[in-house]
Amino acid sequence: MVNKERIRIINGLEVYCSNVKKGCQWKGELKNMSTHLNKEKREGECQYEKVKCQYEECQERMQRRYLKRHKDKECPQRPFECEHCGEEGTFLSITKDHYKECCWYPVTCPRGCASTTMPRFNLEYHIDNKCPLEPVDCVFSWAGCNDKPLRKDVDKHTADTKHMTLLAAACGQLKIESEQVKKENEKIKEENRKITEENKKMKKEVKAIKAKVKENFEDRVCYPDSYPSLPIKIKSGSKAVHFYTGASGRHMSARVIAAGTICRNIVILLLAFHEGKFDKYNPKRPNLSIKYHFQGKELKDPFKVLDDTEAANE
Ligand SMILES: [Zn+2]
Ligand SMILES: [Zn+2]
Ligand SMILES: [Zn+2]
Ligand SMILES: [Zn+2]
Ligand SMILES: [Zn+2]
Numbered sequence: 074m075v076n077k078e079r080i081r082i083i084n085g086l087e088v089y090c091s092n093v094k095k096g097c098q099w100k101g102e103l104k105n106m107s108t109h110l111n112k113e114k115r116e117g118e119c120q121y122e123k124v125k126c127q128y129e130e131c132q133e134r135m136q137r138r139y140l141k142r143h144k145d146k147e148c149p150q151r152p153f154e155c156e157h158c159g160e161e162g163t164f165l166s167i168t169k170d171h172y173k174e175c176c177w178y179p180v181t182c183p184r185g186c187a188s189t190t191m192p193r194f195n196l197e198y199h200i201d202n203k204c205p206l207e208p209v210d211c212v213f214s215w216a217g218c219n220d221k222p223l224r225k226d227v228d229k230h231t232a233d234t235k236h237m238t239l240l241a242a243a244c245g246q247l248k249i250e251s252e253q254v255k256k257e258n259e260k261i262k263e264e265n266r267k268i269t270e271e272n273k274k275m276k277k278e279v280k281a282i283k284a285k286v287k288e289n290f291e292d293r294v295c296y297p298d299s300y301p302s303l304p305i306k307i308k309s310g311s312k313a314v315h316f317y318t319g320a321s322g323r324h325m326s327a328r329v330i331a332a333g334t335i336c337r338n339i340v341i342l343l344l345a346f347h348e349g350k351f352d353k354y355n356p357k358r359p360n361l362s363i364k365y366h367f368q369g370k371e372l373k374d375p376f377k378v379l380d381d382t383e384a385a386n387e
Contacts, residue, residue, distance in 0.1 A: 092121035095136065115140060126150070130163070157192070182206075216243035300324065303361075309340060317349065318359035324349025325359075340365065 084104035090097040091110065097119055099109055111117030115124050120138040127140075128150035135143055144151060153164040157177035160167065172178055179190035182199060184206035191199060200207050205225035211218040212231055216239040222230035302317040305327075313328040323346060330341040342363065349356075365372050 090119055090121070092119055095121040097121040213239055216240050303359075307342075313343070313345075315347070317351075318356070318361070321351040321354055322349075322356045323351075323359060 084102060086103050087100060088103050088106065090099035090106070093099075099119065101109065109118045110122050111119070112122065113124065115127060115137070117124075117137060121136050123134045123136055124140065126133045126135070126148055127144060128148055131148050131150040133143065133148070149165040150163050152161065153167045154161050155167050155171055155175055155177075157179070158175050160171055160175065162171060176194040177192045180193050180196055181190050182188050182196070182204055184200065184204050186204050186206045188199065188204070203224075205223065207224050208221035209224050209227060211220045211222060212227070213236045216236070218236060218239055220230060300315045300317055302319055302322065305314060305316045307314050307327050307329050309329045311329065313326045315324065315326045317324055326345045326347060328343045330343065344361070
């Protein structure tokens with residue numbers, strides 16, 4: 074017999090499933106066994122073949138017939154939702170870690186009072202405000218009672234006559250303190266009065282300074298006398314004309330002596346400085362420019378300047 078023929082005969086032999094001992098009743102040709110077993114795949118005919126759980130993190134292997142129950146009810150890696158708050162995770166993460174911190178997880182009072190379970194977030198409020206077994210400050214703690222009766226016993230404790238003694242002592246102390254406060258108040262009042270006076274003084278001073286500043290300012294911008302400021306026109310032969318060289322400038326006078334009175338073709342311009350209102354501000358010596366008009370026309374450069382001339386007195 075050739076090899077091929079042999080293999081054909083062997084494949085055609087009727088055999089039992091390799092999981093027969095676990096309970097599989099399958100019987101068939103050897104060549105169909107691998108299809109029946111479909112090893113390592115979750116789907117497959119043989120319900121007694123062991124396969125791995127579908128969740129990657131879970132390493133458990135089990136017979137196909139248990140797969141669904143494991144996936145739905147037993148696998149620690151199956152998706153799971155916290156029934157108290159709706160947080161999602163795996164069965165393991167929710168029940169092992171999340172339950173320890175879930176705000177809505179039902180807890181009982183650690184003082185062991187008769188209250189039913191409550192969501193975890195409510196516990197602090199319960200202990201601080203409601204729990205009958207929580208020790209609380211005595212209402213006379215301000216008077217020196219350091220007892221901490223349970224909340225349920227507060228009324229009984231408050232009625233204790235020992236508080237009368239404490240109250241008497243506390244009242245005496247209060248009296249002394251209130252007298253001290255009175256004295257302090259008097260002091261503060263006195264200080265306030267002083268401050269008010271100081272303020273008044275300061276206000277007066279500020280007012281005076283303001284007035285002075287205003288006066289100075291007006292001094293600078295106004296002309297206290299009626300002299301005009303430059304430019305001015307002077308006619309030949311007129312009286313001396315007084316003027317200021319500008320805002321806050323020098324007080325000067327000028328006079329033109331007419332041609333002919335001394336010599337023909339000569340016009341003499343006399344300029345003089347006088348004491349002025351703005352001298353205290355040290356005004357600069359001005360640069361004067363002079364134009365000379367003769368019969369309506371301006372004459373160019375007709376001047377010869379002689380120093381130290383003086384304007385004639387009026
Ligand atoms: Zn089988
Ligand atoms: Zn699993
Ligand atoms: Zn939760
Ligand atoms: Zn409680
Ligand atoms: Zn007390």
